[in-house]
Amino acid sequence: MKALLNALHIAAAALLLLVTPAHAGALTSLGNKLTTAMSDLPRYEKLPLFDPHRKDFTCVYEAQQVPPLDPQAEMWFQQALAMDDxxxxxxxxxxxxMYQLYLQAADRNHWKAMLNLASLILSKRPGVPEQDPEAAIxxxxxxxxxxxxxxxxxxxVYHLNRLVKGGDATSAYALFQRAADMGSPAAMAFLGDKLSGTYDDPRGEFWGNLPIASKMLECALAQGYGPAADKLSYIYRGTTSESKSRALHVLHEGVKLGCAECADNLSTEFNGFGLTRGENLVGHIDKARAQRYSKIGDVLKLYGGRLKLPNLDKVLPLPPxxxxxxxxxxxxxxxxAKAVTPTPKAQQGAALQGREFIPLGHAVSPLEQSTIAVAGNQIVPRDGYWLALYGPASAAKTQLIPARRNTPERYQVGERFEASSLDWLAADHVQWxxxxxxxxLPPQRDDFLRHMINTGxxxxxxxxxxxxxxNGRQRCPQTGIWEGRVASDHPMAVLYNRWDRQAFVEKDHAFPHPGGQFIDIATGDLQWTYLGSPNGDTGMPGILNILL
Incomplete structure (x- = not known):
């Protein structure tokens, strides 16, 4: 028996020895597959290394690269955003x-909701049901x-903060570079700032590549990204009156785009910073303007760039x-200073009653999509709305004639159709x-306008x-707020036709040139629409009251 047990032990050992190499091979194979699978994840996409000394940069606009947003998803996104008050x-x-609204929007491929959802997951805010960083990634x-x-x-950012396993500055900057080349204004502003040095920092914190830095920051600003204006002003400021004026105007533009840092910098400038050293952008002290920029900056800090003030010149124009x-x-x-809109059209109440009643904000499919038709002498076969018509059986739907009031009517299964309003038309000749x-219906433009009014x-x-x-080439005929647009089929329409593309313009002055916002559009392609809201007269020559 002992010999048998020894034999079995030896056999088992031999079996283990035989299995071990095969098992090790399986583990190696599995490990290779896992490594390959991980490297295939978008977080590990192989990208060219960041080149701080690149010689060229082509401005690409993100708005022209991203897929269109589903209107209902956009409304959910806006509702979630408004909750972050x-x-x-x-x-x-x-x-x-808030999480649920973002999730609903993200499930419809709303990319902004996806990114905000990721931020919310990482925020550790109370009540957020998902807090696993992997879910955010x-x-x-x-x-x-x-x-x-x-x-x-x-x-x-996730690589730079090592939220992604194996992430570091090298992989992070490669991603920033790809993002900027694809059109991300945030990436352009970040890299533009890093490249705006006058020399290369030995520690790799910044580099001297001002031509590319300027192009990136200008491209970001063209997309309405306010923080780029603050960075760009340091490149522009220089020592000449022209360069200082350029820096001053770009900071003012940044405030319109919601940049709190721009407002703070302008407050400092109008308070006389660097005046005795010849570094001041304004050339004199203006306490009144400094105060207004400071107050506005305090409010903008609360909104993180979401609050736009395109009509800043109504309350705080640059001198003179x-x-x-x-x-x-x-x-x-x-x-x-904020954007304005005429009162959105009120939704029409359902004027029709009875069978013709359709709830507010709802509709039924058009006749062209109908695939079922029954004679009027039959029992209603299906719940829903039906349209009564008559004409030859061979006639196209568009050629049929209304047999009642030419409005859809709702019936339930088992009911009988109403008789034709034409006394001579028999029921069996009516086609329902x-x-x-x-x-x-998906949210409409006026729904979004009402939402933005309600959220301030x-x-x-x-x-x-x-x-x-x-036309953009004309002089302004009337002081007040104007809204600029290009034709919907213009190649720059998706970039230019934003909800905040407005300006407060004085009578006989020129309308804003798109080039001032680094957008390549001919002034003749612009149409400006007057929205009103001029300032009020004080009775003193040249002095007006801010009138809302």
Missing amino acids: PNVPIDRIDYAK QWVEKAIKLGIPDAYDRMG APLPKWDGNVQTLING HYLGEAYA FLREVPEPASPVLC
């Missing part, structure tokens, strides 16, 4: 609901798969324009075409009595 204490914000990866430039920038009188309330400055149940990003103004339109 700086005026509401953190412990009173429903982060669980995966949402950014999903956006990368959609080809979103800003997603590459975000992944670069005189300052309008101000009541001292900072909200007057903000409301006067099925249009389906009423469905909710737009100010409502009365619609002008009669429309006033001007």
Whole structure:
């Protein structure tokens, strides 16, 4: 027996020896597969190394690269964004609901929602149901798969902060470079700042490549990215009156785009910083302007670039324009400077009743999509809306004639269709075409305008009595707020036709040139629409009141 046990032990040992190499091979194979699978993840995409001494940079606009957004997803995104209200204490914000809204939008491929969802996951805010960093990384990866430039920038941040395993500055800067080349304004602003040195830092913190830095920052600013203006002003400021004026104007433009740092810098300049050394951008002290920039900057800090003030010149124009009188309330400055809109059209109530009633914000499918038609003497076969028509059976749907009031009517299974309103038309000659149940319409433009008014990003103004339109080459015929647009089929329409593309323009002055915002559009391609809201007369020559 002992011999048998020894034999079995030896056999088992031999079996283990035989199995071990095979098992080791399987582990090696599995390890290789896992390594390959990990390297295939977007977070580990192989990219060219960052080149701080590159000789060229082509400005690409993110808005022209990203997929269109689903309207309902955009509304959910805006609703979630509005919940992050700086005026509401953190412990009173429903982060669980915010997460859910972002999630709904992200599930419809809303890339901004994906990135905000990732930030919310990492924020550790109370009530956020998902707090695993891996989930945040995966949402950014999903956006990368959609080809979103800003997603590459975000992944670069994750590499730089080593949130991604194996990430470091080398991989991060490669991602930033890819993001900038694809059109990410955030990546352009970051790299533009890093390349704006006058020499290469031995520690690799910055590099001297001003031509490329300028191009990147100007491209970011053209896309409405306010922080780029602050960085660009340091490149522009120089020592000549022309360079200082250029820096001053770019900072002012940055404030319009929501840049708090720009407002703070202008407050410092108007308070006389560097005046005795000849470094001041203004050349004199202006305490009144300094105060207004300071107050505006304090508000902009709360919104992180979300609050836009395109009509800043209504409340705080650059010199030599005189300052309008101000009541001292900072909200007057903000409301006067923010974008405006005429009162959105109220949704029409459902005027039809009975079977013809369709709920507000709903519609039924058009006749062309109907695939079911039954004679009027039959029992209703399906719940939903039906349209009564008549005509030859061979006639196209568009050639059929209304047999009742030419409006869809809702019936339930088992009911009988109503008789034709034409006494001579027999029921069996009426064709009832099925249009389906009423469905909710996606949010419309006026829905978004109402939302932005309610959340304080737009100010409502009365619609002008009669429309006033001007070509961009003309002089302004009337002081007030104007909205600029290019034709919808213009190649730059998606970039230029933003909700905040407005300006407060004085009568007989030129309309803003797109080149001042680094956008290559001929002035003749622009159409400006008057929205009103001029300032009020004080009775003193040249002095006006800020009038909302």
